[in-house]
Amino acid sequence: MSELGYTLKVFRQIGMLKPVLPHRLIGAGLQLVKWGPGLPSGVNAAAKRFPNQLAIIDDAGEITWTELAEQINQFTQALKDRGIEAGDSVAVLSRNHRYMIIALIAVMQAGGRVLLLNTMASRSQLGELAKREGAKLVILDQEFLEVGADVEDDSIILCWADDDAPDRYPTVAGLLTGQPTKAHPKPARHGQIIIFTSGTTGLPKGAKREEPADLKPLIAFFGAIPYRGNSTVVLAAPLFHSWGLINFGFGLSTAPTYVLRRRFSAEQVLRDIDQHKAKVLVVVPLMMQRLVDADPVMVEKTDVSSLEVTASSGSALAGDLANRFMDLFTDSVYNFYGATETGWVTIASPKDLREAPGTAGRPPFRTFVKILDADGREVPQGETGVIHVGNDMPFGGYTDGNTKAFADGLMNTGDLGFFDENGRLFVSGRDDDMIISGGENVFPRELEDALIEHPDISDVVVTGVEDPAFGQALAAYVVVKDGASLTEQDLVAYAKEHVARFAVPRRTMFLDELPRNPTGKVMKRELPEFE
Template sequence: MVEKRLWHDRYPEDIPLTMEYDKCPLYQYLIDAAHQYGEKKALYFMGKEITYKELYEESKKIANYLQSIGIRKGDRVAIFLPNTPQAVISYYGILMAGAIAVPTNPLYKERELIFQMNDSQARAIICLDILFPRVNSVRNHTPLEHVIVTGIKDYLPFPKNVIYPFIQKREYNMVVKVEPGNDTHVWKKIMEQSVADYLESSIDPMEDLALLQYTGGTTGNPKGVMLTHYNLSSNVQMCETWLSGSAKKDKQDSVVGILPFFHVYGMTAVMNFAIKKAAKIILIPKFDAGDLLKVIDKQKPNLFPGAPTIYIGLLNHPDIEKYDLSSIEACISGSAPLPIEIQERFERITGGKLVEGYGLTESSPVTHANFVYAERINGSIGVPWPDTDAKIVQMSSDGLEELPMGEIGEIAVKGPQIMKGYWNNEDETANSLKDGWLLTGDLGYVDERGYFYVVDRKKDMIIAGGFNIYPREIEEVLYEHEAIQETVVAGIPDAYRGETVKAYIVLKEGTSLTEEELNEYAREHLASYKVPRIYEFRDELPKTAVGKILRRKLVDEEKQKQEATSV
């Protein structure tokens, strides 16, 4: 239990300030769901449904097979898959084998793949057949000893499984044939021949790692975040408690699985959360606004964790009015700031609740959120979750100094979900963990009610002409313009002011807006020193797989342009 804090008085009666957490391996939730709700649907994938009993049996087969090829407790096994049944089966199978899962972005190119496999010292990888050539090309440059290969068609219903190879050839211009051998293994044969049994490892949930989750690496090489079984299970239990008011009393909960499971947010808030609740996960391997609207209309999910870009994409689809989205009851938005205008529009259309949350890879990931069915403050990331403490700090000669209410400083958090540290990186661990507190790198403040606000990333703050300028504040203003679909603001080098403010804009389809009109609008709503000096209109903005706009990539582009012109 954390000490008495301002936000504790805001908690509704149905959410406790402190909880008793399960001290069990994370995969115990799958075992429990299979034993208690074996015939319930666990996964829906492009027309095919898998029960909890089937999911458990196939996860045991993977665990058994991994052990049979020499994977032991503590070994790292990479998952190089989009949101498919195999991703869920692999994840729990790896944990059952006593190994550590290493989620890997399927968009990674050879250089990124080599770095992550070498840094984690992964001994095996599970990948899609269309990714197999990429894995094969890097094998000799990594410690990888085994590759398990599967395909989308392995879990498609008839006749989609027959048609899919032709679609794959057309879209990816490849037909991959995998020959099994001593170090190459075919998923389908494993499922046909492997035994649904495994040697259970002795897991200490408090100390043993379940996951090496790599940070995005937008500034330098990614870091492997060490998350224990207890880190992850405690955060899942907090999530379940926070959403307790949205539980369906008469039928099974159903969760939209659009957030990628190789990202910690999708892994916790969708996959692990759904398994804990024995809910059905609607697996969606890639985002297409039209396809997602159809799936929601037909499958009637009630829970929809997402990211702002996903909600923005849906809201701006020209046919949104044709689909019934009224099944949606609750959504927690994460990974990036949620514009208020998007929140309000989404709630009007669905009738459900959309609230902003906050977290980091290093915190499994969630630490804060607005209440779904109680008081919430638009523009705030909400309050800390049960057993989670937070404060606004600055470094002083005596260590961390807590700042008074309303003052801007760095957000620090503490709780059972906070990482063990960075893999093989003691210096970075020491820089981020101070006296049990995780320094988030985000600037913010707390108000008199205990609600927290993120002003910006510490590294994204713009200093122009001596003024501290926070991009998020400018972005909120720009998002209110009726013609703007997406925007990001960045500080770019300026010989006179040090940095200057530049706004990148994506317009809604069918709208027009000139730089002069936008500048006039900005001057009406912002102090003159905050008004962007440069506007650039684009068709799209660079994003991570989870939909976070890559501000750093745009800044790097600007630096490269300036260097090229100065030569």
């Protein structure tokens, strides 16, 4: 199929070619011309095309696209009244709800830089990041006031405020009052989003996420993950993370109805899919695991047959999780492999995951992936090397001026992997996670995938440790299911049956829970050390 034919096919799928009253279509087109591809044009175009459709259902109620666009305009003016100009930085520390969306897009309409902070940020991290990035304002949910204790009071705006919120802080909702709803002119400088890397091993780095210059990234995304126009999307993944943000941002072109909740609950997700007949669910793998482990009675009494797409990313899918999810719910899992810096690398469809469990999938439209050796040469099919990628999602570098390494014109992902004979990518693990044990190259991922399938294990992470006999060896941190009993000897015996001898753990520690961030990644720096 030609590129034009493929583009038209995707546009029909997501509803961009759906018949709309001429004046509404012209109005939407003018928003794209004015703002260019990005969040402001997406919201304003949706408001022009489907003004009375629900835009967001959240813990505060319901809001239409017109109401959302008007409130964003009101808050944009409120920010300007507080001195925010093009190029200024505003930190946002918030869970998923309408006021986060309003704040995020209003800063961009003012031409500002949005610093999207992780909801697990510490007081020292917030203070240091806000200072380092020059934040003029910090917009945060009331629950994070302690985290923002080092920020001047007059620089704080409450994003989500409860009834007992301190009077000394203005709120996003309160600042809307009395402000004009009229559209704002295009700022002198294009708005920008800075996403902070997960910081699993150190202080998070600010990654500049450039808005795409055209619609090619959108075509690649929806060509591989088949959203449909005007669908209801339960967006459970955190919006501060690139996975939640890309689904919100790209999803705007489909004019959906988003269901947002401030906290994840498997039971609430099931109720939302059932009640709103949601076609799309956006999650991280840990949320998929929680849904698989949900109360069987709740699973039985809720109808999730409307679910066509379960879009997952953020960390590796453990073991056979995708197929267990699809066996229990619907054949809907699309697993996205990529990173904040790279955008997407590959996307696995339900068919891929059924036929080759554990695969990261195939490169989507206009995405180029090569496996290179240490000298930058492409390795033969089936051999492991460093994964490199090129696509239409520009990476603007880190805010400290550094960027990712490139080879053969492609970005180094830092991951090792290989392609099978069917062109499917398999990720072996991080380049710096590989250990050499007794002369063998060993990846923690193989042991993790084996152990998570043990009937008595609910969570596990594997790391490398120094070993006097083998140089390095694998160590397993294990969470045992409630009511189960498991010894180190039991675990080693199980591992010997499922992995090569050099991948059997030589150290084991049992924990009540693993220190995971909201996207499901294990915060390895917080794991206890072995004596």
